[in-house]
Amino acid sequence: VSADKKFYLRKKDNQLIGGGLMIYYDGAGNANLNVAQIGLSGSYAIAFDRENVVSFGLQATLSQRSFSLDRLSFDRQYIDGTFDPDAPTFESFQDMRSYFPSVGAGFNFHGKQYNKRTRLDIGAAAFNLNRPDQSFRDDVASRLPMRFTLYMTPTIQLAKHLDLALSGSAQFQGSYVEALGGGGLRIHVSLKRARELAFQLGAAYRFNSLGDAI
Numbered sequence: 001v002s003a004d005k006k007f008y009l010r011k012k013d014n015q016l017i018g019g020g021l022m023i024y025y026d027g028a029g030n031a032n033l034n035v036a037q038i039g040l041s042g043s044y045a046i047a048f049d050r051e052n053v054v055s056f057g058l059q060a061t062l063s064q065r066s067f068s069l070d071r072l073s074f075d076r077q078y079i080d081g082t083f084d085p086d087a088p089t090f091e092s093f094q095d096m097r098s099y100f101p102s103v104g105a106g107f108n109f110h111g112k113q114y115n116k117r118t119r120l121d122i123g124a125a126a127f128n129l130n131r132p133d134q135s136f137r138d139d140v141a142s143r144l145p146m147r148f149t150l151y152m153t154p155t156i157q158l159a160k161h162l163d164l165a166l167s168g169s170a171q172f173q174g175s176y177v178e179a180l181g182g183g184g185l186r187i188h189v190s191l192k193r194a195r196e197l198a199f200q201l202g203a204a205y206r207f208n209s210l211g212d213a214i
Contacts, residue, residue, distance in 0.1 A: 004041070018043040022061070031067040038062055053110040057125075059103070065134060066097040093136065100132035102144070117157040125149045147173040161188045165200060179207040 004020035020041040027034040039061035074089040106125030127147040135142035151169040163186040170179040184202015
C-alpha cells in the first residue's frame with residue numbers, strides 16, 4: 001500500500017516538493033518467513049522551463065524480518081527412519097526477528113517537446129546506501145549490498161496519431177545484473193483532452209545468459 005502527494009511552493013511556481021508513505025508485507029514458506037516494511041519518501045523538483053524538469057528524491061524504510069519453527073522439521077527428528085515431531089531439534093536461534101533501516105536516493109530528468117508528445121525520462125537510483133544488517137544472529141552479519149538502478153523511457157512522436165515508445169532499464173546488485181530493453185508503436189485513436197485513447201504493440205528483451213523475448 002502506498003500514497004503520495006505533491007505540494008507547490010509559495011511564490012515559486014516552478015518548484016514543488018512531494019511526500020509519500022509506503023507499507024509492505026509478505027509471508028511465505030514453511031518457516032513463515034515474514035517481511036514487513038514501512039517507508040517514508042520525499043522529493044524536490046524544479047522546472048527550468050516548460051520543457052525541462054529535474055527532480056531528486058530520498059527514501060527511508062524500516063524493515064522487520066521474522067520466521068517460525070513450528071512447521072519446520074530437522075534431520076535429528078528422524079530416528080531409525082521414523083519422524084518424531086516431539087524429538088529435540090538441537091537447533092538454537094538467538095532471535096527469530098530482526099529489524100533494520102535502509103536508505104535510498106535517486107534523481108530523474110524529464111524533458112518534453114512543447115506542443116508535442118515527444119518526451120524523455122532518464123534517471124538513476126541507489127538503494128541500501130547504509131548496507132543494513134539483516135542477520136538474525138548477533139555474532140554473524142548479513143549485510144544487504146547496495147542496489148543501483150538506471151532507466152530511460154524516450155517517446156518520439158512520428159505523426160499526429162503515431163508514436164515510437166522506447167524503454168530501457170538495468171539493475172545492479174553485487175554480482176547480479178538485470179537489463180531490459182524494448183520498444184513499440186503507439187497508435188492514438190482519440191486525442192480529445194481527458195478522453196485520450198491509444199493502443200500500443202511492442203516487444204522487449206531481457207539481456208541475460210539465456211535471453212527472454214516478450
